Amino acid sequence: MDFLMNPLNLMTFFPLVGVAIILLIPRERKDAIRWTAVITSLVSFFVSLQMLMAFHAQNPGFQMVYDKVWMKTGGFEIHYALGVDGLSILLVLLTTLLTPISIFSAWTAIEDRVKEFAIAFLVMEVGMLGVFLALDLFTFFVFWEFSLVPMYFIIGIWGGPRRTYSAIKFMLYTMVGSVLMLVAILWLGLSQGTFSLPELLAKGSVPAHLQTWLFWAFALAFAIKVPMWPLHSWLPDAHVEAPTAGSVILAGVLLKMGTYGFLRFNLSLFPEASVRFAVPIAVLAIIGIIYGAMVAYAQKDFKKLVAYTSVSHLGFVMLGLFALNARGIAGGILQMINHGISTGALFLIVGIIYERTHTRDLSAFGGLWKIMPIYGAFSIIVALSSMGLPGMNGFIGEFTILMGAFESPVLGPAFAISAALGIVLAAVYILVMLQKVFLGPVKEKNLSLKDLNWREITVMAVLTVFIFWIGLHPAPFFNLMMPAVEKMAGGLQAAVLAMH
Amino acid sequence: MVPTNYLIILSAVLFLIGVAGVLVRRNVLVVYMSIELMLNAANLAFAAFASAFGALDGQIAVFFVMTVAAAEVAVGLAILVTIFRTRQSVDVDSLHQLKG
Amino acid sequence: MSIDLLVLLVLALIAIGAALGMLFSRNVVYALLFLVLVMLTLAVLYLILGAPFLALAQVTVYAGAIMVLFLFAVMVLGTHSLDELGGPIGWQRPWAFFLTAVFLIEVVYAFAARVGKLGLLSCAEAGFGSPAAIGKLLFNQYLLPFEVTSVLLLAATIGAVVLTKDVLSE
């Protein structure tokens, strides 16, 4: 009982209860299965709200820690340890929010093997929450891999025509990184004598020569997941082939595992190496921003366009994190949330029209705003949020990041200015997208398209609320993370001063 | 008296003839016989060492080898017969499914 | 050259010759007969080596039982002669002979020149290798392996019957 008294455990593993129930439901009763999945994930969401209530924003350390020895071999112990702090709490909330939303959005899109689909999603939620909550390197790794498998199936079973290729590519690409990370985890754990994150942090810094190797081993794993240029090429394929709900979770949460990993491990554990390699990483991030925007502009496939915007947006996140100051990191974290909401919503938008027309070819659309005014309105709001219009969430994140990068002692104005170019380019591809899909004359065959139904409106409305909430009043979000961010930034600043 | 080395060399020669048989013959029965020959060659070495060191354990080993060989031949030939009935060939090369 | 050595050499030549005969005879039955000859030669060698029990076992188990089994198999499978030089991996033949020859040279070199004298064969004690001595050892020190072997034989018997059930029931 002690185990389940901790909200983190309860939240993380409650979806498995849903899995058990779903296993007992006959596969023909699809709606019952869907409701079970949605309700289970909503319970997790409410537990996460309970966690939010219990969270002390002023405390920069880990809270609600649950720590038990898991395995004991040789000279070291492997723990099962969960805990939440300012860096992870928003991502946890994002995960518990997006999971029910994406299951809900797949209501009519998935008619085939609903049972397996629901189970895959719930299992994936366990993995994702575990990744964000894990306080032990081994626990982290287990959850990291754990979240990978359901996604593989979601792409591989419910995906588009090239699903097998994409699913395998996704899996193998990520595995390449994971393997190196496992080596790094072992190396780090054995050399420092513990796998526990709080202990590692308390121990202080890892020797410099070791930091370099470990930094890059972790960085590679996370960079693939983010994905950073030039390791991004699995992303468009995975997104294009994945079913809508899968894309939402993939963009909304799974990619954040990469950036979160940078934050949690690279920046915290290897501050000196982070300072030393901030410039190369930031350069890659900026290439990603510009390059993603340009490639997105040239796409003819709606979903691929959105997929490439992720490359661009996550470049901003990386830039923020490696600004190595409080503003940059805070902006980076907020931008992770923003990207989850906005890009998640963009994928929903693609999914909605794909479900109706069975095509994603941009040239097949045009003038949809006239035919589907509600859809058009939501889409434009989401698109504008994605291009960082002030008053919406994207702007807050991007501005804070760029501000951080600008005043960062390791990066500086040149980085911020070149990244800000990305905002101009974002306007270009977003507006082209809007023009091709929603503006212009209506195509004959699209004249009879139906506007959104109540389920779609609900989903979009929830996300829109967050878009404006973060855009107009981001203080609560910043307040949650600021103490932890400032603590981390303090450590990094010390490292910066030591280096220069 | 005879130097033990000679017997060991004889054992090796017989063993290698058995090896050659396995490697070059296509008739599955002959391959099987070659295996038996190899076992016998090993037995000879055991017996020679037992004699050389005056320890009976070598002979016990030979005894066990014989028993196991008997079992192996019984089962092996039964398998051969079964396979032959499906494939109608005693050519080992007709069985090459075991590949990557 | 002692008489023992001479006997040994003769026996060795017979064994090697018979083994080569088995290796090269195209007819299965001939090969089988050559193998029987090898085994009988070995039985004689066991006698010389002071292992009368083994010699007897060799004759009954190998030359007798196992060879009969082979004969049965030959009866079922027939005496097809295959093109031993051809086949899908005909290239293996020269390589096999070559490598075997290399190995042979290495072994002979090793045991003739490198290992040194392993000592002379001696059957000093009377009763060395007698059935009584073997039995004593077998049922004391090697009791467990012995019992395990019996289980193995039982399993083999059943296995052989099960595997060939269709054949026999025809």
Place this chain on the structure above:
Amino acid sequence: MFFSEVTNQAGTFFYLAPWAVFFPVIGLLFNMAFGRKIGEKGVAMVAVAASTLSFVVAVLLWLSLRAQPEGTVIPLASWMTVVDVSWAFRVDTLAVTMMLVVGGVGSLIHLYAAGYMHYDVRYKGDPGRYGRFFVFMNLFIASMMLLVSGNSYLMLFVGWEGVGLCSYLLIGFWFEYDTKGNLSTENAKAGKKAFVANRIGDFGFMAAMFYMFTVFGTLNFDKVFAEVPAVASANPHALLIITLLLLLGVTGKSAQIPLYVWLPDAMAGPTPVSALIHAATMVTAGVYLVARSHVLYDAVPAAQHAVALVGALTALFAATIAVGQYDIKKVLAYSTISQLGFMVAAVGVGAYVAAMFHLIAHAFFKALLFLAAGSVIIALERAHHPLPEDGGAEGEHHGNDPEGFDPQDMRFMGGLRKVIPVTFWTYLIGGLALAGIPPLVAFFSKDEIIAEAKSADALVYWLLVTAAFLTAFYIGRQIFMVFFGEARSHAAEHAKESPWPMTSVLVTLAALSVAGGLLNWPRPYLAEWLGHTLGEVEAAGLNPVVAGTSATIAVVSLLLAWWLYGKRPLESAGQPDPLKRPLGWVFTGMEAKWWVDELYWAVVLNPYVALSRIAAAFDVRVIDETVNDTAWLTDFVGGKIARWQTGFVRNYALSVFVGVLLIFTYLLWR
């Protein structure tokens, strides 16, 4: 007096400042939610009411400010805590002046649009879109109010981008058509162009904010301005960069060289939009920004000079293009760019009051001109294919109109003064105001600018004078082409006057254009008023020499226009422009807008498109291919190695044997 009574306790009205934003937001939310239920009249009433209430708030603030001219800051809520910026509204004379203009002109145009859009949605065949128009218009009022009342650069930026968004949405309001009403993506593209050009400017604005925050440690106006002297002595370089980056923002929003290209295309929006957003208010935001940042600019003469030069060049350049246009709204669009150039030049030479004066004046007469032009267009449309309520059959077209008839093309007009007199007279007043004929409003405001320029910078002065000459000429050309001579199409002959909501607005604005000069003359009321914020009271305006010169220039120029276009009017739509022969290629350049759009396409856009395609191909052919090739290599090597697995037992035995042999050999040789 009622006013004075209110004024005495006026301090209490400051708290209303956020409501200038809230009222339009409430209006737009209401129309979004219930627009379909309450019908056209209801939507229009809600929208006009929202906008008017916003104006009322501005008036109340003005009354309050009369008692407390130093103004105040009304904090509302926390916002960007990370850069220490919160939602706070600044009430001072400059902000409230802008609020009055936005609210006043905005409300008038809302009223006008209530009538105009009734026809427009029917001509375009989608009456359901009436509500959407007013949602966007209210959103614009809200954003603009936010822009002018924000207490920090960041909040100003929110409004700044917000109005850009409204501009985008309204330019592309008829996103399925082009300006002539054919199915096309042209309008949508015009909107996109506007937004992207603005974004480039915003990029400069953002960069300026980053720099500012790094240097000043804050983005709040008061704190920044307080720090300026210290920074100016410690780090003048930084100030220069900040002000120049802000100038980039100004060129985007206020359509100055080099980013002005979006504004002419922006005329794709419905005419009230052109009047409100692309003439009266939004495009003046850049002027407001510089005026607001006057402390910064005053500290950096180099930046001031750059601003003045950009403005003056734009004023002249756009005026030359305006001379060569035939589209009634395009002429006005280039005129707007040119007039904005005057204002920017004015703030550049430090004549903030003059700039604000001209801004207000321009809001009156240019809104008037656009709305009157809209009235002309609607009149022609109604005659060209009458609506059922005008006695026509659905979708009927008149066959009598010349080939390629375009209700916005001045060559198809002529003689309209007889059929639509109210429009004509108001248009004439607006035109004369623009030309700078005394005693209309722009005479005073423009003269102030030119007078200030004369004392500041000779080059700027001459550029502006030339521009003023061209201004009078092109507006004269337009008036003569549109209203004089004989009708050159069936539609022009049978045009009908617009209904009262439209004409009443025209008359109101005409009155304002006539009387607006009183704002700053004979008593420099505006200068005193703004002086509370801008910290200076300029010498009262009228320099007799300059005024005389420029009035003469205007009259001469108008006479020239009359001689070319009025004396011998065009006879048919196809006749070439009388200027074409004497000016030759120069006129062709004016007609073709000096090929700037083509230049931008060739230099910036096409390369970007090509580069994007290359990047996309690179992504597939190189980056992804590398990944796939790695996979292929693994597969290939595996395949090769797998061939060792022949499946032949003997073969495997041989490999085992080779292994044994190798081990044995190793042991032997060890």
